Amino acid sequence: MSPAHLRHAEAVEPAVPETNAVVAVLALGGIVVSLMQTLVIPIVPELPRLLHASASDAAWAVTATLLAAAVATPVMGRLGDMYGKRLMLLTSLVMLVAGSVTAALSDGLAPMVVGRALQGLASGVIPLGISIMRDELPAERLASATALMSASLGVGGALGLPAAALIADHYDWHVLFWTSAGLGAVVGVLVLLLVPESRVRTGGRFDLPGALGMAAGLICLLLGVSKGADWGWRSGTTLGLFGAAVVVLLAWGLFELRTARPLVDLRTTARRQVLVTNLASVAFGFSMFAMSLVLPQLLQLPKATGYGLGKSLLDAGLVMAPTGLVMMAMAPVSALISRTWGPKVTLMCGAVIVAAGYGLDIVLMHAVWELLVASCVIGAGIGFAYGAMPALIMGAVDPSETAAANSFNTLMRSIGTSTASAVAGVILARTTMAFGATALPSENGFKAVMAVGSGAAVLALLVAAFIPRRTVAGVRVVREAAGEAGESVGGTQVRAGAGTGPAVGGAGRRGADRAPARAVGASGAGGTAVRGFVRGTDGAGVGRAAVTLVSLDGRQVGRSLAGADGGYAVVAPGEGTYVLVASADGRRPRAGTVVVGAHPVACDLLLDGTSGLAGVVRAADGGGPVAGAVVIVTDVRGEVLATQRTDGLGEFAFTGLAPGPVTLAVGSPRHRPLALPVEVARTGVTRVQAELRSGAQVRGTVRGAGGPLGGARVTLLDAVGNVVATTTTGDDGAYAFSDLDDGPYTLIAAGYPPRAAGVRVGGAGVEGHDMELAHPAA
Structure with a gap:
């Protein structure tokens, strides 16, 4: 094996452990972000007392996270495609830590809402992690890794509930947020140490108007959905928010279609595979959250109701925890099915399993083991679906758009979960039973929510049927x-x-x-x-x-x-x-x-660069453009990369250069040559200006008795006798010296008996300085 083979083998061999480390760290990041969203659940009923606020005001501690996540997810995805997915992943984790510390130090409503909003800005971790996997992992690992990363949302939610209940029962509630901060910091360090930065970039400028428009539209939509039950679904505020959302999002869509570098490429989003997958994601987000709303309540309601199981919050969390483990276990199975029959089949299988799980839950809801079985079946279906969605999205978009497309898909899931919360809240509020002096959701109300969750899964199945079986993406x-x-x-x-x-x-x-x-x-x-x-x-x-x-x-x-x-x-x-x-x-x-x-x-x-180098060549004395100058670009080893002449305005331009140091050399008749070190920027065009000092010339012909004399040696000496240059005439007897300073020189021509002649150089130089060589007369 040649040394080149050995070098490459050494570079390849560590790929397996390195790949495992990348997958583990990114999946851990997704779990931590999901845990962050779940950790607050045990103290939600206590927030009004803890924050000294009304119940409606304290609810903003949950709503702020939802709104911040909806805005941040697509924005961070686009920034990741532009400036680096690992960089934006670290930025998201910093926001998570900052928000957790702010909430941990708070005892009032305002800092709590700020902290929870900062935590919501970290929601882009999962789509960014999936995008890094696409860029860094080998093909045979990609499907299972992205399925695991996508399922981490459910895994963290399922494991976070019992952990949060345990902490809330035995420690001060601030410990919940200190735990979130510590986990976020650990993941951030691991990302710095083990996760490489992706080289796939889109470049361009960030679409700030598009980001602001999307934020305004989503905030109006989600605020109406999340607060409609409190304000009244027919209230002027709720209807006004929905109306504003429609108007703003339509105007935003028209603007994005006319923007060269949009925040969300709606043309890509409108492709059949992407569009249908996103619609299915809304339905699956609904199904997943419906389970999270119903089962914990059933487990905690008093046994005296006849259908409640009388368990503590910790017990309810422990019953829900296996659901997350099932989702994780389904990741490789989902990947196997996707590789064999395609992610569309995997998504449809997931929909069938979720629908069946809710149907099973309607029948089996009177014992802990029954709810455990039903939740695990639903979790298996969600694990299948969440593993297939990133594969479908990535199969239809350019690698440079991966983070933005995955982030938009995550946003669609979030809209589904928000809608599930609102719909389930309306159903349970309208189907109550009297339990002493308290009105509790009835058994039929819970069954109705489960039926709606099953219907959402069936809807996802029908929508997924329209996904193209094969794509030429x-x-x-x-x-x-x-x-x-x-x-x-x-x-x-x-x-x-x-x-x-x-x-x-x-x-x-x-x-x-x-x-x-x-x-x-x-x-x-x-x-x-x-x-x-x-x-x-x-x-x-x-x-x-x-x-x-x-x-x-x-x-x-x-x-x-x-x-x-x-x-x-x-x-x-x-x-x-x-x-x-x-x-x-x-x-x-x-x-x-x-x-x-x-x-x-x-x-x-062979890959050429995306950077450019352009500029203008001017004369140092007067600043006029130097037309026809030869411009040469060489790399650090002296290899010529490109060459051209300046135009009538003295301008030049090179494209397709790799970023990094180069040497720019400029030469022109009657000017002294110039060499400049230039650092070519990574993106865009680097501009330079070269100024050439005037250089005089001496030109002439050496003649003999029979005419022009070829092969004569001509030497130029300066005023003190130093040799400036030497040349040999061609067949036409011509010689030339250029790049000379003003002053006196001596020319010596040899070939016959030598002859010397003085010449004074000034201005543009001396043209036609002929010299005659001949043997002296006998």
């Missing part, structure tokens, strides 16, 4: 990527064989013979390796470039991160035609088709 993605690089998919093919065929992107076969020996994700169960090197235009390897192999029906079948030397390897599951996509931070993505046969395919990929 992967082909669309790479076509757009290749389009950015000025190519179309299919323009280059690589035939099967050991190193045969041209490389994608025109990199040729350089380095193909050194392709890494081990293919990432190889399982020994068949498959053909596609391997090679990702290089920049300067020939250097592009480390940590993402290389994805996509089938023609849009499925990701292989993925690899290039090693430090740019070496990569992916495994095609069988013979056929695939699309190979390479992307790296600060470089244009490149895509092309690759035909895989029975033998390994060697394929190098």
Whole structure:
């Protein structure tokens, strides 16, 4: 094995433990955020007393989190796509810690509401975590990892209830928030240590008007939904909020459609697969929260009611806890079904299981074990569905839009949960029974909520049936990527064989013979390796470039991160035609088709940069533009990256440069050459201005007795006799010296007996200074 092979193998081998660590940390982050939302449940009835506020005012401690989460989730997703998903993940965790500390230090309503709002800003952790997984994990791990991350929302909710009840029963209520702060800080440190930053970015400017418009519309909608029961569903305030939500969201949608870089790409959202998945997410969010509302109440109501089970809050939490474990256990099963039959089938299976679970709950609700079985069945169905939704979303959007699309999907689930809370509250409030002096929800009321939850799952099943069975999203993605690089998919093919065929992107076969020996994700169960090197235009390897192999029906079948030397390897599951996509931070993505046969395919990929370098060349004396100047860009090793001449205005522009240090060299007749160090920015165009000092020239012809004399040696001396330059005339006898300071010089021409002549250089120089050489007369 060659040294190159060994280097690549060393870079690849740690991938498995590193991948496990990334998945574990991101899933823990999702669980902690979900725990944060659940920890407050045990003290909600006590909040008016604890905060010295009315019941309606104290409810803002819950509402503030809901509203902040609705606004922050899509915003953080878009910022993650633009500036880095890991950065926004850490920012969300900082908000979680800051909000938890603020709430832990509070004894009044205002700081509690502020703290809970800050906690709500951390709700983007789960969609950001899923997006990081898409960018960093190999294909064979992605489905199960995203299913686990998506299910962490339910896992944290189920485990958080008994933990919160235990803390609230034995400690001061402030400990709940100190616990949330500590867990958030631990996850933040683990993210810093173990989770890499994604290189997939969209660039562009943040859509601030779009963010403000969306925030206003969502706040009006969710405020009306969450407070409608308190204010009255027919009150002017509630109806006004709903009306304002419709108007603002319609105006926001029109604005987003006309914006070049929208906060939410509504055209992408309107694609059938994305749209239908989001609609199904609303229904599933409803189903999940309906269970969370009904079962704890049934467990805690007095036995004297005839249907209550008389359990404490801690007991109720312990009964609900297995639901979260079932969701976690269903993550790999969900991934297996998605790989075999597609995520649409997984989503529909989840809907059927949830509907059946609620039907079972309507019949079995008179013993703890009955509610436990029913909740676990519902949890299994939700685990299936929540594992399939990210796969459906990611299968239909560009990798650079992953965080924004997943965040919008999470928002749709949140709208479903908010609607469930409102609907369940109305049903239970209208179906009560007298229990002494207290009105309690009746048994029929709980059954009605369960029936509505089952109906929501059936609705999700019907909606999911309209999801396309197969999608060509992967082909669309790479076509757009290749389009950015000025190519179309299919323009280059690589035939099967050991190193045969041209490389994608025109990199040729350089380095193909050194392709890494081990293919990432190889399982020994068949498959053909596609391997090679990702290089920049300067020939250097592009480390940590993402290389994805996509089938023609849009499925990701292989993925690899290039090693430090740019070496990569992916495994095609069988013979056929695939699309190979390479992307790296600060470089244009490149895509092309690759035909895989029975033998390994060697394929190098060439990525040029996305940055630009432009400027103007001016004369130092007077500032006028210098037209026709030669501008050369070289890298740190001296390799020429690009060259061109300035136009009539002295301007030049280069595109497709990789970010980093370069040298800009400028030369022009009658000017002294100039070299400038330039740092090319990661995005956009770096602008420079070069000023050339005037440089005089001396030109002439050396002649002999028979005319122009070729091969004569001409030496230029300065005023004190130092040699400035030496040249040899061509066949036409011409010589030239340029880049001279003003002053006296001596020219010596040799070839016959030498001859010396003085010359004074000034201004533009001296043209036509001929010298004649001849033997002296006998």
